Amino acid sequence: MSSSHPTLRLAIGAIAALSLVGAACGDDETTSTTAPVTQPDVTDPSSTEPSVTEPMATDPASTTPLTEPMNLFEGELVGLFAIAAGQCVDGTVTGSWFQMVQPGGTADAGPYVPNGDSACADTNYSLLSPGMAAGLRSGELQVAPDPAFDESGNGLAADIFAPVPFFGVAFAGAMDAGGPTPAVTAADGELNADLTAFTAYYGGGTFNQGAVATGTIDPMTGEYVLEWTSLISGGSFDGFTGVWHLEGVFTPAG
Amino acid sequence: MTARVQRLAAIAAIVIGVGVAAAPAAFQMFSRAPEGGTMMDEFEPYMSADVISEFRSYLATIETATDELATVRSAVGDPNFDTAYVSVAQLEAQWPTVKADMTDLLDRMDRNLDNYAAVTALPPFPMFPWFFVVPGVLIIAGGVWALRRGTSSPVRRAPWYLVAALGLGMVAAPAMFQMFSRAPQGAEMIDDFRPMMTVERVRDVQSYFITLGGGESQLRASLMPALEATGADLADYPGIAAFSSAWPAMLQDFNPMIATMRDNVDNFQAVDALPSFDLFPWFFVAPGVIVAAMAAIAVRRRADPITQE
Numbered sequence A: 001m002s003s004s005h006p007t008l009r010l011a012i013g014a015i016a017a018l019s020l021v022g023a024a025c026g027d028d029e030t031t032s033t034t035a036p037v038t039q040p041d042v043t044d045p046s047s048t049e050p051s052v053t054e055p056m057a058t059d060p061a062s063t064t065p066l067t068e069p070m071n072l073f074e075g076e077l078v079g080l081f082a083i084a085a086g087q088c089v090d091g092t093v094t095g096s097w098f099q100m101v102q103p104g105g106t107a108d109a110g111p112y113v114p115n116g117d118s119a120c121a122d123t124n125y126s127l128l129s130p131g132m133a134a135g136l137r138s139g140e141l142q143v144a145p146d147p148a149f150d151e152s153g154n155g156l157a158a159d160i161f162a163p164v165p166f167f168g169v170a171f172a173g174a175m176d177a178g179g180p181t182p183a184v185t186a187a188d189g190e191l192n193a194d195l196t197a198f199t200a201y202y203g204g205g206t207f208n209q210g211a212v213a214t215g216t217i218d219p220m221t222g223e224y225v226l227e228w229t230s231l232i233s234g235g236s237f238d239g240f241t242g243v244w245h246l247e248g249v250f251t252p253a254g
Numbered sequence B: 001m002t003a004r005v006q007r008l009a010a011i012a013a014i015v016i017g018v019g020v021a022a023a024p025a026a027f028q029m030f031s032r033a034p035e036g037g038t039m040m041d042e043f044e045p046y047m048s049a050d051v052i053s054e055f056r057s058y059l060a061t062i063e064t065a066t067d068e069l070a071t072v073r074s075a076v077g078d079p080n081f082d083t084a085y086v087s088v089a090q091l092e093a094q095w096p097t098v099k100a101d102m103t104d105l106l107d108r109m110d111r112n113l114d115n116y117a118a119v120t121a122l123p124p125f126p127m128f129p130w131f132f133v134v135p136g137v138l139i140i141a142g143g144v145w146a147l148r149r150g151t152s153s154p155v156r157r158a159p160w161y162l163v164a165a166l167g168l169g170m171v172a173a174p175a176m177f178q179m180f181s182r183a184p185q186g187a188e189m190i191d192d193f194r195p196m197m198t199v200e201r202v203r204d205v206q207s208y209f210i211t212l213g214g215g216e217s218q219l220r221a222s223l224m225p226a227l228e229a230t231g232a233d234l235a236d237y238p239g240i241a242a243f244s245s246a247w248p249a250m251l252q253d254f255n256p257m258i259a260t261m262r263d264n265v266d267n268f269q270a271v272d273a274l275p276s277f278d279l280f281p282w283f284f285v286a287p288g289v290i291v292a293a294m295a296a297i298a299v300r301r302r303a304d305p306i307t308q309e
Helices: A002-025 A028-043 A050-057 A060-067 B002-026 B029-046 B049-076 B086-111 B113-120 B125-149 B158-176 B179-193 B199-229 B238-263 B265-272 B277-300
Strands: A075-077 A079-082 A087-089 A092-094 A097-106 A110-112 A135-137 A164-166 A169-175 A183-187 A190-194 A198-202 A205-208 A212-217 A223-231 A241-252
Touching: A097 B199, A135 A241, A169 B238, A190 A223, A205 B238, A212 A241, B002 B029, B002 B125, B002 B158, B002 B277, B029 B049, B029 B113, B029 B125, B029 B238, B029 B265, B049 B086, B049 B199, B049 B238, B086 B113, B086 B179, B086 B199, B113 B179, B125 B158, B125 B277, B158 B179, B158 B277, B179 B265, B179 B277, B199 B238, B238 B265
Parallel strands: none
Antiparallel strands: A075 A183, A079 A135, A079 A241, A087 A092, A097 A110, A097 A241, A164 A169, A169 A198, A183 A190, A190 A212, A198 A205, A212 A223, A223 A241
8 A cells, every 4th residue: 555655646746747738738719618518527526536627726827717608698689589489298388488367466376367279288378489580689679560450350460479369369469669679688697678668469459568578598509588577557458467488599680 | 885795796706706716626627527538538439329239249149159058068078078178167157247247338338328428519528627717717807807996887887797797608508508408417327337437347347358258269279179079060059150250359349348448447537526417507507696696786786876995
């Protein structure tokens, strides 16, 4: 046992020296591309090679790129928030959807308005599918066509999402022409979106469904989630609350 | 003595004028009357026999569909019908209540068509306050003028002629505008609409929309396909087919009506907070008679010696 220590020390010293030389010779690009791979090892307390990574971890110049993934989506985000189509599989709802809460209810617990035209077994969910523009564009007002309804009262706006049958008549969504242009900002993966101009078109009537939405965005992939609720004041749906959930992938303009 | 009587008459006219001019502010007419006007305008599309008849036909269509539901229920033969088709079951169970309440609502509108027409034939609601303010201010002016001039000459009697004319005008105005018949009709309409113009009643009607819409969509999208799968001929259920066919039109018509009810609850309450429509003619006649009497008393004293101050 005691005779093996010099050999072990020599081996560790050699590995450490090689590591330092390698680190000194490597360029920034190589370091950054390997960072997401090495990051879990550095932060993982169960790592079995502390003696090898320790020297690098204690070097401020080398640890910064290793511990912070590149954030491609920060600040004002202008572009397309593509909508992933809603789906109901085995009782689980994924993708983008809408719910309507009855007066006096809550967004989390309902009671909701069941939509007999829903494709889900749980008819409280109305699924959304991407429209002609594939989704919501920030920095742009996606307004409804004129006329906004067909003769049966179906909403015709189909830019953001395809009109959704609800009680036999399709509702549509678009931005009110007089409202503010949708603006989305990201900070550390958190989204804040001014969607106050968002309007639902249903049965010949228009209902403001806008709000400041919040959500998240994956700083590497652009996968996002945006959610908001909007209480209807006045009109035939006074007291009802729309619950909106959009998810998909953000693609910057240009 | 004569001068004193004349002075008292002028002061009385001024007081009456102040009362008349201040009445709109006291009764908040400047805000409430326009709200009443808005309500009358927004109800206009629904206050017609044809529209009410169309709504009644919608109820009849739904009634026929719900009559067929018992047959559908037994034909499908699903022991878990009430849970498998919960919206249809709710429609079936709640329809009698929905029908009764909606029929009551339509009845109220129907029997007030003449009353509504009578009220709309009155001068526009937003002008109501000015029918008090303008004569009130003129009576005040006439009273002040009379106080300053006395009644010793025809020229000096002019303020009293003005006050007398204003008083007689106020007496005549309700007759000119047929307020003695129309105002009570307005009062009757307000009384009859009171039970339906509440947030609670609108909430009920909104819930009927969920019952009807939810029931129809589940009928069309789930139950009738399930019935067809049993080998049944859907043509044997024309009532349900008619309901589904008419539903988009019903929705388009019901939606704005519910919206009109909801958006005018506050307006109705504003009108309801005004003095009863029955009293409105007398708000003109009573001060008009008093003011005209004051003028007559003052003018009748013109031959008496006047002590000018």
